[in-house]
Amino acid sequence: xxxxxxxxxxxxxxxxxxxxxxxxxxxxxxxxxxxxxxxxxxxxxxxxxxxxxxxxxxxxxxxxxxxxxxxxxxxxxxxxxxxxxxxxxxxxxxxxxxxxxxxxxxxxxxxxxxxxxxxxxxxxxxxxxxxxxxxxxxxxxxxxxxxxxxxxxxxxxxxxxxxxxxxxxxxxxxxxxxxxxxxxxxxxxxxxxxxxxxxxxxxxxxxxxxxxxxxxxxxxxxxxxxxxxxxxxxxxxxxxxxxxxxxxxxxxxxxxxxxxxxxxxxxxxxxxxxxxxxxxxxxxxxxxxxxxxxxxxxxxxxxxxxxxxxxxxxxxxxxxxxxxxxxxxxxxxxxxxxxxxxxxxxxxxxxxxxxxxxxxxxxxxxxxxxxxxxxxxxxxxxxxxxxxxxxxxxxxxxxxxxxxxxxxxxxxxxxxxxxxxxxxxxxxxxxxxxxxxxxxxxxxxxxxxx
Numbered sequence: 001x002x003x004x005x006x007x008x009x010x011x012x013x014x015x016x017x018x019x020x021x022x023x024x025x026x027x028x029x030x031x032x033x034x035x036x037x038x039x040x041x042x043x044x045x046x047x048x049x050x051x052x053x054x055x056x057x058x059x060x061x062x063x064x065x066x067x068x069x070x071x072x073x074x075x076x077x078x079x080x081x082x083x084x085x086x087x088x089x090x091x092x093x094x095x096x097x098x099x100x101x102x103x104x105x106x107x108x109x110x111x112x113x114x115x116x117x118x119x120x121x122x123x124x125x126x127x128x129x130x131x132x133x134x135x136x137x138x139x140x141x142x143x144x145x146x147x148x149x150x151x152x153x154x155x156x157x158x159x160x161x162x163x164x165x166x167x168x169x170x171x172x173x174x175x176x177x178x179x180x181x182x183x184x185x186x187x188x189x190x191x192x193x194x195x196x197x198x199x200x201x202x203x204x205x206x207x208x209x210x211x212x213x214x215x216x217x218x219x220x221x222x223x224x225x226x227x228x229x230x231x232x233x234x235x236x237x238x239x240x241x242x243x244x245x246x247x248x249x250x251x252x253x254x255x256x257x258x259x260x261x262x263x264x265x266x267x268x269x270x271x272x273x274x275x276x277x278x279x280x281x282x283x284x285x286x287x288x289x290x291x292x293x294x295x296x297x298x299x300x301x302x303x304x305x306x307x308x309x310x311x312x313x314x315x316x317x318x319x320x321x322x323x324x325x326x327x328x329x330x331x332x333x334x335x336x337x338x339x340x341x342x343x344x345x346x347x348x349x350x351x352x353x354x355x356x357x358x359x360x361x362x363x364x365x366x367x368x369x370x371x372x373x374x375x376x377x378x379x380x381x382x383x384x385x386x387x388x389x390x391x392x393x394x395x396x397x398x399x400x401x402x403x404x405x406x407x408x409x410x411x412x413x414x415x416x417x418x419x420x421x422x423x424x425x426x427x428x429x430x431x432x433x434x435x436x437x438x439x440x441x442x443x444x445x446x447x448x449x450x
Contacts, residue, residue, distance in 0.1 A: 006162025008302040009084055013311065014318050016162075017299065021291040021322070023168040024159070028287030030168070030175040040345050041182040042196055050192045054137055054276075061141060066254050068105040068149060070247020072156040074239035075101075076294070077301045077380060079160035084305025091221040095157055096228050097235040099215075102153035104231075106146030113142030130269060133193045140194065144201030147208035154211035159298055161222065164291075170210035178203035242380060245389035252393045256400040263404055263417050267354075271414060274354025277345040278363060281338070285331050285366045292323030292370075293377035300381025309444045316378045316436065324370045331367055335359065354414060361418040368422065371429035375436040382443050387435055395428030 006016050042050040075098040082091050117138040121131050155167035178199050185195025215224035264275050296319040303311045334341065342355045372395070376388035403420040 008080075008162060008299045009306045009308055009311070013299070013314055014322070017292070017295045017315070017318055017322060020159075020162055020164050020298070021295045021319075024164040024294055025288045025291035025326075027155075027164070027168040027171045028290055029284055030171045031287075041186045042192055050133055054134075054193060054196060061138070065109065065145070065148075066250030067247040068109060069152055070245075070250050071101060071105070071239055071243035072098075072149075072152045073246040073297070073380060074241070074243025074385075075153055075156040076160050076298060077242045077383070078235065078238050079157060080298050080301035080381075081305035081383075083161055084302035086306075088221045092223065092228075093232050094235050095215070095222065095224055096230055097232045098153050098157055098239070099150065099212075099224060100229045100231050101236065101239065102149040103146060103229075106149040109145040109149070110142050113145065114139050117142070130272070137193045137197045140197035140201060144204050147201075147204045150208040151204060151211050154208070154215055157215065157222070158211070159294060160301075162298070164294075166214050167211060170207045170214070173210065174203040174207035177206055242383070242385045245385040246380065249389035249392045252397045256397040256404075259401055259404050260417065260420065263408065264414070267414055270348065270350040271354045273346065273348070274351040274356075275358050275414075275418075277342055277351070278355040278358035280345075281334050281341060282358075282363045282366045284334060285327055285363070286369070288327045288330050289323055289367075289370050289373050292319045292326075293373045295319050295377075296374050297377035297381045300378045304382050304443075307447055309440075309447060312378070312382065313440065316374070316440075319378070320370065320374045323374055324367060327367050327370055331363070335364060338363075357414050358418055361415055362421040365422040365425070368425040368429055372425070372432035375429075375432040379432075379436055379439055382439060384439050387439065388432060391431050391435060392428060395431060396424045399424045399427060 006020060008016065042054055075094075079091060079094050079098075082088070082094060118131070118135045121134050121138070151167075151170070155170075158164070158167055181199035181202060182196055185191045185199055189195060191198070212224065215222065216226070218224070264271055296315060299315040299319070300312050303309075303315065338356070338359050339352075342352055345355075346352065372392070376392065379385075379388045400420050403423065404417070408417055408420070
C-alpha cells in the first residue's frame with residue numbers, strides 16, 4: 001500500500017476514517033474561507049453594499065455549479081469501486097475520462113455563467129444598489145470555472161484511493177495566496193468587488209495546478225498523462241448514473257436556496273450582508289459533516305466493490321458517530337465565539353443584528369444534517385444515487401419552497417423565514433436513515449444470492 005493510499009477493505013476503520021476525514025474537513029473549511037475572506041475584506045475595507053454584492057452571488061453560483069460538481073461524486077464512486085474490486089488496470093482510463101469531463105464542463109460553465117449572470121440576479125430580486133457590482137463579481141468568478149472543476153474532480157480521484165492530504169495542501173497554499181491577493185487588490189489598489197473576484201480565480205488556478213501536478217507524478221495506475229485525455233463512453237455513463245442525480249439534487253437544492261435568498265433580499269442590503277456572514281459560519285459545520293460523508297461514500301464504495309457488507313455497516317456507524325460528535329464540538333465553539341467572529345466581517349450594528357438572527361434560528365441546530373448527509377453518502381457508495389437525490393429534493397427542496405411560498409408570507413419576518421432550515425433537516429433525516437437500512441438489506445440479499 002502506497003503512502004498516499006489507505007487500505008479501506010482490511011483492518012481497523014475508525015482511525016482510517018479520521019485520517020481520511022480530517023484533511024478533507026480542513027480542505028472544505030479552507031475553501032469556505034475563500035468566500036469568508038472575500039466578505040471580510042470588502043466588509044471591512046469597502047462597504048456593506050460591496051459585501052452584499054459578493055454575498056448575494058452564493059446561491060446563484062451554487063445553482064449553476066452544483067450540477068457539474070455532482071459528477072465528481074460519480075468520479076469518486078467509479079474509481080473507488082474499481083480499487084475495491086481489484087480492477088486496477090482500468091483505473092487510468094477512468095482518470096483521463098474524469099479530467100476530460102472537468103475541462104469540458106468548466107468551459108461550458110464559463111460561457112453560460114458569463115451571459116446569464118445579470119438575468120439571474122434580476123430574477124432573484126437583487127436590490128438595484130447591489131446588482132451592478134454583483135454582476136461583475138459573478139462574471140469574473142465564472143471565468144475561473146475550468147480550474148475550479150479541475151481541482152474538485154482531481155481531488156475526487158485522489159480521495160478515491162484515500163489521499164485527502166494532498167488536496168488539503170493544495171488548497172492551503174491557494175488559501176494563503178487568496179488572502180494576500182484580497183488585501184493587495186482591495187486595500188492597496190481599491191478594486192473592491194473586482195479585486196476579490198480576481199483573487200478567487202487566481203488562487204483557484206494555483207490549487208488546480210497543484211492537483212494536476214500530483215496526478216501527473218503518481219505511480220501507475222493513477223498517473224495522469226495530458227496527451228491521453230479522452231472520454232471513454234462506458235465510464236461517462238457510470239459517472240452520469242451516480243453523479244447526475246447528485247448534481248440534480250444539488251441544483252434543485254440551490255433553487256430552493258435561491259427562493260430563500262430572494263426572500264432575504266426583500267429585507268434589504270443589511271439583511272443580505274448579515275445573513276451571508278452567518279451563513280459562512282454554518283458552512284464550517286457543514287464542512288465537518290461533509291468530510292465524514294465523503295469518508296462514508298469512499299469507504300463504502302471500496303467495500304461494496306469488494307463485497308464486504310459487514311464492513312459497510314461498520315463504516316456507516318463509525319462515520320455517523322464521529323461526524324456527529326466532532327460537529328457538535330465545532331458548533332459549540334462557533335456559537336460561543338459568535339460575536340467576535342462576526343465582528344471580523346463587519347462592525348455595522350444592523351448587519352450584526354441580522355447575523356445573530358441566523359445564529360439563533362439555524363446555526364444552533366445545524367448538527368441535524370449529519371444524519372441525512374452521511375446516510376446519503378453511504379447509499380451512494382452502494383451504487384444507489386437516485387434514492388438519496390429524490391429524498392433530498394422532496395425533503396430539503398420541495399418542503400422549503402412550500403414553506404417560503406405558502407407559510408412564510410403569513411409572518412414575513414427574517415426569524416420565521418430562517419426556521420425553514422431546521423424543519424426541512426428533521427424531515428429529510430428521518431426518511432434518509434430509513435432508506436439506508438432498506439437499501440443495505442436489499443443489497444446484502446442480492447449479494448448473498450449470487
